[in-house]
Each structure stands twice: as C-alpha cells, then as structure tokens.
Amino acid sequence: MGTGRKANIEDITPNIRPAPGGRPDPAAAPISRRNWKRILNLRPARIYEAVVFLFFRLCAAVILIALLAILFQIMRYGGSRISWEFLSQPPREGMLAGGILSPLMGTLAVSLITILFSLPFGVATGIYLSEYASQGRITWLVRLCIRNLAGVPSIVYGLFGVALFVRALHFGTSILSAGLTLGLLTLPVIITASEEALRAIPSSYREGALALGATRWYTIRTNVLPYAVPGILTGVILGIARAAGETAPILFTGAAFFLPSMPRSIWDQFMALPYHLYILATQHQSIEDARPVAYATALVLVSLVLALNSVAILIRLRFRRNMERP
Amino acid sequence: MKKLLIFFCLLMTVVVSCAKPGSEPHSASATVQIKGSDTELNLVQRLAEEYMKKTPDARISVTGGGSGTGIAALINKSVDIANSSRAMEQSERDQAKANGVDPWDYVFAMDGLSLIVHPSNRVSTFTLDQLGRIYRGEVKNWKEVGGADSPISLYGRQSNSGTFVYFRNTVVKGDYSTEMKQMNGNAQIVEAVKSDKNGIGYVGLGYIKDRNTGQVISGIKALSLRSDGAAVSPLDPTNITSGKYPLLRPLFHYTNGKPTGMGLGFIQFELSEEGQRIVEREGFLRINEKYKQQNSTKIG
Amino acid sequence: MMRSASREALIHYSFAAAALFAVGILAGIFLLLLTEGFPVFRHVSVSQFFSWNWNPNAYGQPEYGILAQMLGTIMVTVGALVFSIPIGIGAAAYLSEIAAPRTREVIKPLVELLAGVPSVVIGFLGIVVTGPWLARSTGASNGLNALNGSLLLGLMSLPTIVTLTEDALRAVPAEFKAASLALGANRLQTLVRVTIPSAATGVIAACMLGMGRAVGETMTVLMATGNALAPPSGFLDSVRTMTATVAIELGEVPFGTAHYHALFVIGFVLFVFTFVVNSVSDLVLLRFQRKMQG
Numbered sequence: 001m002g003t004g005r006k007a008n009i010e011d012i013t014p015n016i017r018p019a020p021g022g023r024p025d026p027a028a029a030p031i032s033r034r035n036w037k038r039i040l041n042l043r044p045a046r047i048y049e050a051v052v053f054l055f056f057r058l059c060a061a062v063i064l065i066a067l068l069a070i071l072f073q074i075m076r077y078g079g080s081r082i083s084w085e086f087l088s089q090p091p092r093e094g095m096l097a098g099g100i101l102s103p104l105m106g107t108l109a110v111s112l113i114t115i116l117f118s119l120p121f122g123v124a125t126g127i128y129l130s131e132y133a134s135q136g137r138i139t140w141l142v143r144l145c146i147r148n149l150a151g152v153p154s155i156v157y158g159l160f161g162v163a164l165f166v167r168a169l170h171f172g173t174s175i176l177s178a179g180l181t182l183g184l185l186t187l188p189v190i191i192t193a194s195e196e197a198l199r200a201i202p203s204s205y206r207e208g209a210l211a212l213g214a215t216r217w218y219t220i221r222t223n224v225l226p227y228a229v230p231g232i233l234t235g236v237i238l239g240i241a242r243a244a245g246e247t248a249p250i251l252f253t254g255a256a257f258f259l260p261s262m263p264r265s266i267w268d269q270f271m272a273l274p275y276h277l278y279i280l281a282t283q284h285q286s287i288e289d290a291r292p293v294a295y296a297t298a299l300v301l302v303s304l305v306l307a308l309n310s311v312a313i314l315i316r317l318r319f320r321r322n323m324e325r326p
Numbered sequence: 327m328k329k330l331l332i333f334f335c336l337l338m339t340v341v342v343s344c345a346k347p348g349s350e351p352h353s354a355s356a357t358v359q360i361k362g363s364d365t366e367l368n369l370v371q372r373l374a375e376e377y378m379k380k381t382p383d384a385r386i387s388v389t390g391g392g393s394g395t396g397i398a399a400l401i402n403k404s405v406d407i408a409n410s411s412r413a414m415e416q417s418e419r420d421q422a423k424a425n426g427v428d429p430w431d432y433v434f435a436m437d438g439l440s441l442i443v444h445p446s447n448r449v450s451t452f453t454l455d456q457l458g459r460i461y462r463g464e465v466k467n468w469k470e471v472g473g474a475d476s477p478i479s480l481y482g483r484q485s486n487s488g489t490f491v492y493f494r495n496t497v498v499k500g501d502y503s504t505e506m507k508q509m510n511g512n513a514q515i516v517e518a519v520k521s522d523k524n525g526i527g528y529v530g531l532g533y534i535k536d537r538n539t540g541q542v543i544s545g546i547k548a549l550s551l552r553s554d555g556a557a558v559s560p561l562d563p564t565n566i567t568s569g570k571y572p573l574l575r576p577l578f579h580y581t582n583g584k585p586t587g588m589g590l591g592f593i594q595f596e597l598s599e600e601g602q603r604i605v606e607r608e609g610f611l612r613i614n615e616k617y618k619q620q621n622s623t624k625i626g
Numbered sequence: 627m628m629r630s631a632s633r634e635a636l637i638h639y640s641f642a643a644a645a646l647f648a649v650g651i652l653a654g655i656f657l658l659l660l661t662e663g664f665p666v667f668r669h670v671s672v673s674q675f676f677s678w679n680w681n682p683n684a685y686g687q688p689e690y691g692i693l694a695q696m697l698g699t700i701m702v703t704v705g706a707l708v709f710s711i712p713i714g715i716g717a718a719a720y721l722s723e724i725a726a727p728r729t730r731e732v733i734k735p736l737v738e739l740l741a742g743v744p745s746v747v748i749g750f751l752g753i754v755v756t757g758p759w760l761a762r763s764t765g766a767s768n769g770l771n772a773l774n775g776s777l778l779l780g781l782m783s784l785p786t787i788v789t790l791t792e793d794a795l796r797a798v799p800a801e802f803k804a805a806s807l808a809l810g811a812n813r814l815q816t817l818v819r820v821t822i823p824s825a826a827t828g829v830i831a832a833c834m835l836g837m838g839r840a841v842g843e844t845m846t847v848l849m850a851t852g853n854a855l856a857p858p859s860g861f862l863d864s865v866r867t868m869t870a871t872v873a874i875e876l877g878e879v880p881f882g883t884a885h886y887h888a889l890f891v892i893g894f895v896l897f898v899f900t901f902v903v904n905s906v907s908d909l910v911l912l913r914f915q916r917k918m919q920g
Contacts, residue, residue, distance in 0.1 A: 001802075008492050049814035053724055060718030060725075060733060063788065066781055074747070075367055075753060124644035132638055133645070142645045144908055145652040151835070151904040152897060153842025154653065154745075155869045159876065159893040160457045160655050163662050167881065172404060184651055191648065213628060217637045230792045245744025248844040252876050258388040260357070260378050268357070269387055274746045274845075281750045282849060283390055288543070289436030290513070291754070298747050309742040313735045394683075394878030401880045421880050480765045484853065485683045486878035494685060501685050502696075504856035507770065507864045508874075510849070514753075521758055522767040 064202030079143045106270035113179025114243045118187045126194025150188035174215040176266040178254035186239035197231020230319040234312045241308035247274040273301045335439040348392030358589045362396015362409030363529045369608045377595045393488025406589045408580040411488030432579045433617035434596040435605040438531040439573040440560040441549040444470040444523045449473045451550045451557040463503025481515045481527035520545040663890030693774040698865035705776025706840040714787030722795040741785035745845040752778045752850030752901045766862045773861040783836035794828025800876040805813035828916035834907035846867040
C-alpha cells in the first residue's frame with residue numbers, strides 16, 4: 001500500500017492495546033464508523049450467519065408446526081365424536097352410528113399375527129448380525145437386503161401377499177394373509193432394533209461370561225439378551241405402530257368394508273382402522289355425515305400410532321441412559 | 327430358550343385352534359361373502375344389517391372395490407355373491423366358464439345415474455349425444471354447450487367400477503377422455519363437483535339425495551337429460567318408474583349357480599316388500615315388473 | 627463337550643438361517659414379481675409397454691403403456707424433494723449445530739412422530755384440507771393434483787431426510803469443526819465450508835432415501851392426486867402414479883389375465899427402482915463412514 005496514510009495499529013484495534021496503568025478504556029477510543037460497527041458486532045459475516053441460522057430455525061419450526069397442525073385439525077373435527085360408546089360399539093346405521101370397535105379389534109388381531117411372525121425371525125436375525133456374524137461379504141449382503149426390505153413400497157408387499165399367501169398358499173383373504181404380509185413389512189424394523197439393542201450392550205458383559213467358560217449361546221441367553229429386551233421391545237412397538245397404520249398391504253389380503261361381528265378365526269376377513277378411514281373418506285354414501293366419523297377414526301388411529309411411538313421412544317431413552325451407566 | 331419355546335407354543339395354539347377349511351380359498355361355512363360394486367355397497371350393507379337383525383344366526387360380510395372386483399372375485403371363487411352395477415361382459419362369462427363358475431344374476435334394485443354440476447353452472451339439460459362428446463374429450467369448454475367460457479373439468483370413476491363401464495357403454499360409446507379425473511368412489515365425485523365450478527360428474531341417484539328429506543343435497547345441481555324430445559329430470563319419481571329417464575340401470579347380484587342357504591335367504595329378503603322398502607329409503611328404486619319376473623324364474 | 631460344541635454350531639447355523647431368511651424374502655419378492663409379471667409380454671410388446679396410454683379395459687383394443695404413470699410418479703417425487711431437501715437439511719443443521727442438547731432431545735422425537743403418522747391420514751387431510759386450500763389459492767378448479775401430492779409427500783419424506791442428515795452432520799469428527807473455529811471462522815462458515823462438504827456423501831444418501839420413500843408411497847397419492855390417466859402437462863394437473871394404479875386395479879383383475887400380469891410388471895419396476903436407490907445410497911453411506919473414520 002504505497003499511497004495514503006500509513007496504517008496504524010491504533011486504527012485497527014484501538015481497544016486492544018492496554019492504556020498505561022490498567023485495563024483499556026473503551027470510552028476513551030474515538031467512535032468512528034468502523035468502530036461502532038465492530039462494537040456492535042455488525043460485520044456482514046455476522047449478519048449473514050444470523051439470517052441463515054434463522055432460516056434453519058424456521059425449517060425446524062416448519063416440521064413442528066406441521067405435526068401440530070395435523071394433530072390440531074384432527075382433534076378439532078374428530079374430538080366431538082369420541083366417546084366410550086364410539087370405542088366400544090361396532091358400526092351401525094351404515095357406519096354413521098355406533099362406533100369403531102370392529103376395526104379396532106381387527107387391527108389388533110392382525111397386529112398380533114404380525115408380531116407372532118416377525119418377532120422370532122427378527123430377533124434371531126438381530127442376534128446373528130450382532131453376535132455371530134463376521135464382517136464378511138455375506139453379512140454385508142444380509143444388511144443390504146434388510147435395508148432394501150425396509151424401502152420396498154407397501155403396495156409391492158400387497159402384490160407379494162396376494163400372490164403368495166392369498167393365492168399360492170390358499171390362505172384366502174384373511175387375518176392370516178394380511179398379518180403375514182404386514183409381518184414381512186415389520187421384519188426390518190425389528191431386525192434393526194434388535195441388532196442395535198444388542199450392540200449397545202458393552203462387550204464386557206460377554207467377555208466376563210466367556211472367560212468363565214460359558215458357551216457363546218449361553219452367554220447371549222443369560223448375559224446379553226435380557227439386557228437387550230427394552231431395545232427389542234422398542235422395535236416391537238414401532239413395528240406394531242407401523243403395521244397398524246398401513247393400508248396398502250391389507251387392501252387385497254383381507255380387509256373388508258362391513259362385517260357382521262368380530263372375526264372368529266384367523267381365516268376370516270376383518271375390518272381395520274386405516275381401511276375404515278379410507279372407505280369413510282372416499283366411498284361412503286353421504287360424505288357430509290361420514291366426515292365427522294372419518295375425522296374421529298383418524299383421531300383414534302393417529303392417537304394409537306403416536307402413543308405407541310412415544311412409548312417406544314421413552315423406552316429407548318431409558319435404555320440408552322441405563323446402558324451409559326458403567 | 328424359554329422365550330423361543332413360548333413363542334412356538336403360542337404359534338401352534340393359534341394355528342391349531344382354528345379349523346383349517348381345507349384347500350378351499352375361503353370358508354364356505356358360516357359367513358356369506360359379498361363383494362363388488364361401490365354404488366351398491368352402502369345399500370347392500372344396510373340390507374345386510376337389517377337382515378341380520380331379523381335372522382340371528384346370519385353372518386354377512388360386505389366389501390367394496392368396484393363391480394369389476396366383485397366379478398373377478400366370483401370368477402376366482404372367493405365370494406358367494408358379487409355386487410355389480412353392470413352386466414357381466416362376454417369375456418368375463420368365458421373366463422368364469424373356464425374356471426368352472428356358472429354365473430346366475432339377480433336384479434335386486436334399480437339405479438338412476440345422474441349427471442351433476444356445480445349450482446352456479448348455467449347449463450341444466452343435455453342430450454346423451456352431447457354428454458358423450460363431453461366425456462370423450464371432444465368438447466372441452468363449457469361455452470360450446472351453453473355455459474360460461476371455462477374449461478370443462480371431468481370427473482368419473484375408475485376402471486374397476488361398474489358405473490364407469492355402464493356410463494362408457496351407454497353414453498360415451500368410446501374411450502373416456504384421458505383428462506378425466508378418476509375418483510375412488512361416488513361420494514368423492516360429489517365432493518369434487520361441490521367445490522369445482524367447472525366440474526361435471528356422474529353418480530348414482532342414491533348419492534345425491536338427502537337420506538332424510540329425499541331432496542337433492544345442497545351444493546350440487548342434477549342435470550335433466552333429453553333423449554328425444556322433452557328434458558327428463560332424474561328427480562321426478564314418475565320419470566323413473568315410467569322408464570322415461572334414459573340412464574336407468576339394474577343393479578345386479580351374481581352368484582355361482584343357484585344360491586343356497588343364507589345367501590338364498592338374503593336375496594329373498596332383498597326382493598321382499600321389506601327389502602324393497604329399504605332400497606327406496608336408501609335413495610334407489612324398486613325393481614320393475616320385468617326384473618321381478620326374471621328373478622322369480624330363478625329363485626323359484 | 628463334543629455335544630455342547632455341536633449344539634453350539636447348530637444354534638449358530640439356526641441364527642444364520644434366520645438371517646438368510648431376510649435375504650430369501652427379498653429374493654422371493656424379486657422372483658415373484660418377475661414370474662408373475664413376465665407373462666404379460668406374451669400379449670404386449672416391450673415398446674408397447676413403454677408407451678403413453680394405459681387403458682386395459684378399453685372400449686376397443688386394450689393398451690398397457692405406463693409412461694404417463696411413470697411421469698406422474700417422477701413429478702410428485704421431484705416436487706416432494708423440492709420441498710423436503712431444503713427444509714430437511716435446514717432443520718438438520720439446526721438440530722446438529724444450533725440447538726442445545728436438551729432442545730435436541732425434545733425435537734428429534736417429535737420429528738420421528740411425524741414419520742409415524744399413517745399415510746392414509748395424510749391422504750385424508752390432503753382431500754379435506756390441502757386440496758381445497760390449493761384450489762382456492764391457485765384458482766384451479768380442483769385441488770387434487772400433482773402439487774397437492776408433492777406437498778404431502780414432501781411432508782412425509784422430511785423426517786427421513788432430517789434424521790439421516792443430522793446423523794451425517796454429527797458424524798463429522800469434532801476436530802474438523804474445532805480446527806475451523808480456531809482459525810477464526812464463525813459457526814456458519816464452519817458449517818457451510820467444512821461440515822456440510824465433509825458430510826456431503828451422507829447428506830446425499832439421506833436425500834436418496836427420502837426420494838425412495840416418496841416413490842413408494844401409495845395411499846397418499848391415491849387419495850390426493852386425482853388419478854387422471856392423461857400425461858400431466860403441469861403441476862396443477864391431476865396425475866396417476868404407478869403405486870396408485872396397482873392399488874386401484876389389483877382387486878378387479880381375474881388372476882392370470884394380461885391385466886393382472888401387467889400390474890406385476892409395474893410392481894417390478896417400482897421394486898427395481900427402490901432397490902437401486904437403496905443400494906446406491908447404501909454404498910454411498912459406506913464410503914462416507916469410511917471417510918469419516920479413516
């Protein structure tokens with residue numbers, strides 16, 4: 001910088017050089033334009049950062065607002081129909097009176113079959129991946145398949161369920177077919193939850209038992225698996241929540257619009273909450289009258305699913321905190 | 327180990343505790359399975375409800391999916407009664423025969439198909455020919471048929487619907503315009519037309535009448551149709567019973583051979599005076615003499 | 627001792643068998659879709675299949691072209707990502723960089739809860755809330771169109787993108803960020819020039835998985851996009867997606883007809899697409915994790 005005034009350190013950092021005898025006195029520095037901006041920290045970079053971070057905060061807010069808006073809308077229009085009668089009576093008068101007991105029971109029954117199928121296989125696979133598997137090619141293949149299973153569209157599971165369970169195995173449209181189809185859908189959820197739960201257990205638990213001469217399976221059974229139960233439970237609950245809310249896989253494997261009474265065996269068709277909502281929203285005769293019932297059904301379904309999810313999250317939090325304790 | 331054992335025991339008890347029906351795709355014993363037409367869905371469900379109130383050990387299950395779904399299920403031998411708002415096509419009858427199914431049909435109610443538009447629409451009458459041109463997509467603007475200058479917004483059903491097929495065969499006589507929005511059910515069409523000033527849709531008569539007052543529900547306008555001569559409104563019952571209204575169609579049940587047991591009892595109930603009164607209450611029409619005759623020869 | 631050893635081996639193999647069962651299912655789905663779908667090509671040529679008109683129950687000659695539906699799927703997916711990628715990354719940046727740990731512990735579960743809302747409920751709200759609102763704001767006569775579908779699908783894929791992006795951002799070693807801050811950069815500069823580029827592969831994987839979620843969604847698009855078969859000319863047009871076609875028509879097809887097989891081919895296309903997306907993002911994530919640790 002040839003021409004112009006020679007830059008002095010005082011101009012750039014008037015506050016840093018200590019005044020003789022003690023702390024620098026900011027009031028003593030001349031307030032030029034450069035100074036007040038620096039004092040208030042208004043450099044362009046700071047403004048930019050504040051704006052962008054505000055945008056980030058807004059993004060997070062959007063998600064929360066969306067969730068709250070959904071809940072609010074459903075509660076506002078559906079809350080008035082909820083009553084003990086609604087939850088304990090089957091639908092009557094063309095679905096407009098009575099309640100949703102049959103769809104509730106149907107969803108429960110199908111979820112039971114789902115868990116009975118996917119829990120053993122899911123936990124077993126989780127045990128294999130966490131305790132027995134080597135880091136080789138086959139393990140990578142298994143993990144890849146599990147992640148892919150989690151991403152298969154739900155209607156493709158429906159196609160598979162129709163072709164395999166309804167047709168080839170002659171189960172027909174039934175709780176069994178729908179439950180097994182949903183079981184395939186929830187399998188990845190339980191596998192990942194089980195594996196994570198088992199991995200979270202410190203290796204010292206295993207090493208101690210093995211050092212004392214226990215076999216691997218004995219070690220797992222007594223020293224590892226019991227402590228993984230909360231984590232596995234998380235997976236089961238999340239799996240049920242997912243299965244309870246799915247419509248596409250049960251559309252053609254067993255859901256019915258109207259049934260006279262509770263299904264008496266797993267070979268029967270069933271009513272289900274999500275399918276009930278779908279019908280009320282798109283195919284009922286008098287949409288005006290059906291709309292409040294649809295909202296109420298949505299409220300019950302969302303409450304059920306969100307309650308299950310919340311319980312799972314709480315268990316997971318507790319579990320992690322316990323595991324972090326030495 | 328214990329946990330695994332418990333799971334297996336549970337599994338076994340669940341499986342064993344139910345009587346496996348053999349290789350039949352569905353349990354032929356207790357429940358009468360009815361499936362098919364969305365137009366008929368609510369009506370048959372109400373009839374089933376009333377029938378089960380009268381007959382304590384009757385069990386009837388009703389599912390929708392569209393007439394095509396019901397007929398397919400009948401061909402696949404997975405239902406007892408197929409609801410269909412259209413007649414079976416020859417290709418379907420061939421498929422049924424190939425599968426060992428002998429379709430018998432019963433008409434248990436009649437339906438007037440009405441065309442609806444938004445109340446603000448100036449148009450109130452169409453000929454069938456105009457409707458055909460509109461739904462084939464040849465006429466795209468309301469002003470070409472006497473309305474405002476805005477594009478026509480078409481609503482219809484999906485291909486699994488008997489209403490879709492009936493309307494196509496009777497009015498469109500060709501392929502639907504690909505711009506037609508295909509809604510999931512009659513009710514969705516009503517909803518759509520209510521909020522669309524440029525909309526037009528076809529729905530069963532039972533869907534546009536208020537169940538309590540018998541009047542047209544608010545928010546839509548039903549068009550009169552002109553086949554030759556005067557405009558005929560679907561709202562006037564005499565037009566319907568006299569057969570003057572051109573879009574009048576029978577609603578079918580299809581069974582595999584002659585129905586037996588509870589299925590037969592249910593159909594007989596539907597055809598009885600009490601059943602026909604329920605039909606009318608739900609906004610549909612009684613069967614006329616011709617169909618009464620046809621039915622009686624089959625039920626005996 | 628020998629008995630115990632062989633018993634142990636048996637248990638080991640049983641668990642391995644369970645794991646291979648998962649592989650078997652995926653292979654089974656692939657094979658079933660292939661075997662149930664392939665017969666359609668006896669009636670329809672491949673080029674006919676990749677044409678525009680889908681009309682299996684035609685008045686005249688049936689047509690099995692899936693391009694209009696593929697376009698519908700692509701449109702709602704792209705539209706969904708336009709919403710969910712910026713908002714998702716922004717929210718993830720908030721959670722990983724700005725939010726206090728306590729706040730994060732509250733907000734993360736809430737994001738997961740959004741993911742738990744069933745698709746049929748979202749579709750229902752699409753019919754009764756966002757559809758009419760869109761119709762009013764855009765002046766279109768009807769709100770059941772691609773834009774409605776995009777909005778809803780964007781909402782549904784947000785939690786996936788947020789969670790995985792946040793994981794990726796937090797996987798960046800703390801030393802990178804500390805070094806950047808020590809050199810005088812502020813938090814935003816660190817984020818934009820150090821953290822995000824390092825996490826880029828992870829973020830891409832997150833977006834791909836969000837895309838996979840949007841492509842495979844069925845009930846929401848079935849209820850909220852209008853299902854018209856015409857190839858859409860804009861986002862305010864009603865669209866038909868591949869998933870909706872299967873959901874609409876699977877119930878009405880007698881088994882063994884060309885229509886039945888055609889639906890399985892559509893299922894196969896969907897399956898292959900999500901398989902490719904998932905596998906690629908898997909490999910991308912693997913590379914990312916190695917980079918972060920190496």
